Amino acid sequence: MPRKKLGRMRVPPPDEQTARRYLLWMPGKRLYEQPHSFPEISSPTLFGNRRPLEIEVGCGTGEFLCHLASQNPDANFVGFDIHKKSLYKAVRTAASQDLPNILFVSADFRLVYPLLPDSSLRAIHLRFPDPGMKPRERKKRLFDRRLLDESFRSLQSSGCLLVVTDHREYFEEMLALARRDGRWLISNGVKKPSPDEERPVSRFERLWMSRGRPAFWLTLQKPPRESAHAR
Numbered sequence: 226m227p228r229k230k231l232g233r234m235r236v237p238p239p240d241e242q243t244a245r246r247y248l249l250w251m252p253g254k255r256l257y258e259q260p261h262s263f264p265e266i267s268s269p270t271l272f273g274n275r276r277p278l279e280i281e282v283g284c285g286t287g288e289f290l291c292h293l294a295s296q297n298p299d300a301n302f303v304g305f306d307i308h309k310k311s312l313y314k315a316v317r318t319a320a321s322q323d324l325p326n327i328l329f330v331s332a333d334f335r336l337v338y339p340l341l342p343d344s345s346l347r348a349i350h351l352r353f354p355d356p357g358m359k360p361r362e363r364k365k366r367l368f369d370r371r372l373l374d375e376s377f378r379s380l381q382s383s384g385c386l387l388v389v390t391d392h393r394e395y396f397e398e399m400l401a402l403a404r405r406d407g408r409w410l411i412s413n414g415v416k417k418p419s420p421d422e423e424r425p426v427s428r429f430e431r432l433w434m435s436r437g438r439p440a441f442w443l444t445l446q447k448p449p450r451e452s453a454h455a456r
């Protein structure tokens with residue numbers, strides 16, 4: 226199924242009050258030229274508390290992150306995407322559950338790196354990123370050396386970059402890149418479709434699973450501080 230088709234949704238923007246609560250706009254030009262004119266991505270700045278923070282890069286319609294937020298009230302969650310209508314839908318889901326610990330950011334994540342404090346994130350989720358196999362699309366891929374560098378810098382000790390994809394070739398390229406990088410504790414596997422499963426699934430995960438496609442997962446853990454010192 227062409228991925229483009231999935232973007233065609235009719236979703237009205239949230240009302241002003243809901244948008245103020247759940248949606249942060251970071252327009253590309255200003256984010257590129259003056260990143261520090263935007264708030265840093267941290268729990269104290271965005272939520273006024275010191276709870277652990279997890280982010281999702283390319284959160285789409287936000288089901289996965291809203292589920293995480295509802296199941297983990299002691300942590301905060303921030304989702305980033307460039308697709309406005311998907312974010313409207315994500316905001317609507319968060320508002321319908323009155324979630325106090327989630328925020329969505331309209332931004333190209335590759336411009337957000339300067340706003341991620343060092344050693345601050347508990348987890349970074351990257352689920353079903355666009356594989357972009359054509360040469361000109363490859364440049365837009367989210368999983369690249371820069372993502373590895375910035376994730377390593379911004380994750381706290383033992384924090385994880387958790388990646389899931391339905392695309393075998395992209396998965397193998399990501400795994401090879403992570404292995405070459407050499408800084409991570411790596412685990413990976415394949416998850417077969419299981420219609421009865423109850424764990425949180427994102428829109429794309431549901432879609433690929435309903436078509437009988439397996440999902441490949443890759444977890445990159447930043448080594449605990451003690452083991453980093455021991456090396």
Ligand SMILES: C[S@@+](CC[C@H](N)C(=O)[O-])C[C@H]1O[C@@H](n2cnc3c(N)ncnc32)[C@H](O)[C@@H]1O
Binds near residue numbers: 427430
């Ligand atoms: C295939 S969808 C997956 C969405 C969601 N993670 C899921 O599993 O349903 C990929 C998402 O990444 C977003 N995306 C692509 N490039 C991005 C970027 N540079 N910054 C933020 N989001 C991006 C797209 O807009 C799209 O919503």
